[in-house]
Amino acid sequence: xxxxxxxxxxxxxxxxxxxxxxxxxxxxxxxxxxxxxxxxxxxxxxxxxxxxxxxxxxxxxxxxxxxxxxxxxxxxxxxxxxxxxxxxxxxxxxxxxxxxxxxxxxxxxxxxxxxxxxxxxxxxxxxxxxxxxxxxxxxxxxxxxxxxxxxxxxxxxxxxxxxxxxxxxxxxxxxxxxxxxxxxxxxxxxxxxxxxxxxxxxxxxxxxxx
Amino acid sequence: xxxxxxxxxxxxxxxxxxxxxxxxxxxxxxxxxxxxxxxxxxxxxxxxxxxxxxxxxxxxxxxxxxxxxxxxxxxxxxxxxxxxxxxxxxxxxxxxxxxxxxxxxxxxxxxxxxxxxxxxxxxxxxxxxxxxxxxxxxxxxxxxxxxxxxxxxxxxxxxxxxxxxxxxxxxxxxxxxxxxxxxxxxxxxxxxxxxxxxxxxxxxxxxxxx
DNA sequence: GTAAGAACTGAACTGTTATTCAATCATTAT
DNA sequence: ATAATGATTGAATAACAGTTCAGTTCTTAC
Numbered sequence: 099x100x101x102x103x104x105x106x107x108x109x110x111x112x113x114x115x116x117x118x119x120x121x122x123x124x125x126x127x128x129x130x131x132x133x134x135x136x137x138x139x140x141x142x143x144x145x146x147x148x149x150x151x152x153x154x155x156x157x158x159x160x161x162x163x164x165x166x167x168x169x170x171x172x173x174x175x176x177x178x179x180x181x182x183x184x185x186x187x188x189x190x191x192x193x194x195x196x197x198x199x200x201x202x203x204x205x206x207x208x209x210x211x212x213x214x215x216x217x218x219x220x221x222x223x224x225x226x227x228x229x230x231x232x233x234x235x236x237x238x239x240x241x242x243x244x245x246x247x248x249x250x251x252x253x254x255x256x257x258x259x260x261x262x263x264x265x266x267x268x269x270x271x272x273x274x275x276x277x278x279x280x281x282x283x284x285x286x287x288x289x290x291x292x293x294x295x296x297x298x299x300x301x302x303x304x305x306x307x308x
Numbered sequence: 309x310x311x312x313x314x315x316x317x318x319x320x321x322x323x324x325x326x327x328x329x330x331x332x333x334x335x336x337x338x339x340x341x342x343x344x345x346x347x348x349x350x351x352x353x354x355x356x357x358x359x360x361x362x363x364x365x366x367x368x369x370x371x372x373x374x375x376x377x378x379x380x381x382x383x384x385x386x387x388x389x390x391x392x393x394x395x396x397x398x399x400x401x402x403x404x405x406x407x408x409x410x411x412x413x414x415x416x417x418x419x420x421x422x423x424x425x426x427x428x429x430x431x432x433x434x435x436x437x438x439x440x441x442x443x444x445x446x447x448x449x450x451x452x453x454x455x456x457x458x459x460x461x462x463x464x465x466x467x468x469x470x471x472x473x474x475x476x477x478x479x480x481x482x483x484x485x486x487x488x489x490x491x492x493x494x495x496x497x498x499x500x501x502x503x504x505x506x507x508x509x510x511x512x513x514x515x516x517x518x
Numbered sequence: 519g520t521a522a523g524a525a526c527t528g529a530a531c532t533g534t535t536a537t538t539c540a541a542t543c544a545t546t547a548t
Numbered sequence: 549a550t551a552a553t554g555a556t557t558g559a560a561t562a563a564c565a566g567t568t569c570a571g572t573t574c575t576t577a578c
Contacts, residue, residue: 214425310520
């Protein structure tokens, strides 16, 4: 008989699949999902358009996988920062800084993950992503409310959502065109200011300031 | 000699033009700019597709005018609230409440004005809109910083942008599907909480709380 | 009523992208 | 080398939205 799938071929296919994923992620990082057409993805991956469909059911399927991978990385980083030992307000400050620093380093990717309109399949992933964030922040907010460093009469879900919105708008919103030409010092100042603003929003009155 | 433009015809044309604008605004309010195709606008306005182009250079032109009108209304309302007499923090609280209340009443319109991706021509209008808001809020923030009710060591531009982002995300972001089925009491609670959160973010330490 | 000119109409045109599939190429086991 | 089978290709297709324009209808002034 004849052709059988060998480990060699399986590895090669896997490599191509991975290359397509990487290419797509790069395109999304530089111009959002809107900039990642199938033709562009194929060209930059060095394969034909049809081959993309050999590895992914559809463009939405490919996008969903890229989205999932990118957000898993982000959520993991923020989760790690939150789970360092120490008071809840310090943990939150550290996590917000991680979030802000990563957003300002890759503003287009941040926008693509947070705000760019996407088709329903990717939007489903976004819902999970938001819930993951909400749960992480909420956990720490609730802990801080118990510990007394955050004001106890707040809605932690609301505070969590508003905090993400505040950072996103401050860093990838109106200031975003400037973000490219932002030197390290200016970026640090911006991140410091926005983190302090967010912390003060949830902090208990009378707690230590700044 | 023959046809001349009469007041009657001019009025009729103006009425049609206005009808197209109103229809578009309604479509944007219910589904964002993405839901307002030229075909749909024409149908709902009771005119042919071609007639839309008789009154507007292009779809972008029509959108820009709808955007401009909608935002002028919003900015005026917020400006009125800010310019009531009284301490800066009370003025800011009142203005944020107006902003939030209007956003929660028309979440899709709020999203379309604040965050929906639009073509460059509309985006230019959005820049003006953001600047108008930024100037308004900044003015009051600076006044409050001088008066001592807002913390003096903050970047008012950043605080202003972050505040808009916080409210937008909290009200039209993850909570937005719920906004439709929100009763008056729940909506009031949500608005109250988010306004307090934003105020606390900018307030001077040691000032009166709640 | 009629003719000039404007307004209106919507089918056709254009440009853009996702998706398909018949033909071609590559890999394997004999 | 060859046959069998899967992998790859990219031109063709399909679907969709903004825009155009030749033909039709309407309004006006006489």
